[in-house]
Amino acid sequence: MKNITVDARGELCPKPLIMTKKQLGQTGIDGTFVVLIDNETSKENVERFLTDNNLPFQTSRENDVYSILVTKTRTELSHPAAEDYCRPAAGHAYCFTSEQMGSGSAELGRILIQGCINTIKEITPTPASIVFYNSGVKLTVGGSPVLQSLRELESSGVKILVCGTCANYFQIKDQVGVGIISNMYAILEALSQAGHVIYP
């Protein structure tokens, strides 16, 4: 598949950034495009913008033209809508204390929790952190139906904390496939810093 190219050659700042941002708006998740720039200042500024917004890119240079390959890994750039200004700066946290959602039917509980975690990434703003403890840690191991979603969230900047004591207890510590194995200090720190905590 041929990459979409944003030709910003001959343009001075801030035009290349405006063109980059416009293309980001038109690109789907995991989509890529290339930005061509022929002056170093604009190149640096576009790179800084991408870095600040956690968007991966690769820059190559041929003669005097830089080409920046941008991958859009996030739905939203790191800014909330103007009317969301007043939300707590810290962002919110999700806390999963079980491998099921709700009580009643264990099977239904597992279906619900899959739907829940797969939906988190669709909601903006994304949470600041997601914490797993007790049997909730089982959601983070290889083969978990939500592992892919959690990895996507993690690469978009969401901090994922997995209780180390719990993973040890269930003897799955070496199977944890996402997040940071954390102690109680780190977990409580994430929860106390959160604007609010959601227990699904």
Place this chain on the structure above:
Amino acid sequence: MKTEFDLLTTVEQGGCSAKLPAQLLDAIVKNIPVLKRDELLVGTDTHDDAAVWKVDADTAIISTTDFFPPLCSDPYEFGQIAAANALSDVFAMGGVAIMALNLVMFPSSRIDIQVLEEILRGGADKVAEAGAVLAGGHTIDDYPPKYGLAVTGIVHPDRIITNCAALPGDLLVLAKPIGTGAIVAGQRLGEVSQEDYQAALDGMKLLNSRGAEVMRAHGIRCATDITGFGLLGHIYEMASGSDVHIRIRSTAVPLLAGAYALVDMGCIPGASFRNLRYIDPYVRFAEGLDYNLKMLLVDAQTSGGLLLSCPRDLAEAIARDLRDCGYPATAIIGAVEKKVDGQPAVMVE
């Protein structure tokens, strides 16, 4: 007769702000020997707005200069803005402007001399409005044109307002909205409404003289004006000069109408990135901080507002007085705290 010449055609597209990067300057200025004199009350070491020289027990002289290439089309307006910008440093030091000299670079063979007349008329009108006398100047044939002033002011030596006297417990008050850099860049690209553009120009023409009167009335000791290094650049210099920690509430900072939308579309002038690189080591941004807002906090301002640090119990009264005397966007935007070792000088929430 009004001359129809678009000054913006003389400066490069994307000229951003014409100031040299602060790091670059810091690196060489420190190699230049400076004589210490007891009479020099404010010199180069605190990055303050102007130099202050003590003449006697009752009088100190404030000396400052500023000039730059065009940032708007109309010569008369350019003259007004350049003069208001140059005069501002005297007001930020708590002084009264008494005298100004024109600094002019103008290509007489390429642009009709009437255009220069308009620029000078704009400058002279602002100098007069500030209560000072225009007493001469110096001209060089050069392209693109540049204009500004060298200004002399006076202040009582015991009532000098510096950028390094913020005290823990103080609150920070900002008298003008920010975003002139983004608006000027957006205007070049045809992305700004006439209304928003004119409001930004009017803000840049607005003298900080009445703000200085408010500061004097309340006995303020610490202030600066916001210019090329952006709000955060000047706040960092205040924090570092005062040896304190400053906490900024980003959502409280007043913005020019249209500036946020411009930054949101990617219209971020190169000067903003330059300023961001300058303050990066000293400023911590809260996680999840609005990126557009962050980039506006480093937007290079031309003829920006006064930023003052004042005792907590005075802040509301000062903000009200500033709003009442011509700075309606005035807001309390942050707080001064005790410095904690190992913490960055400025925190943005």
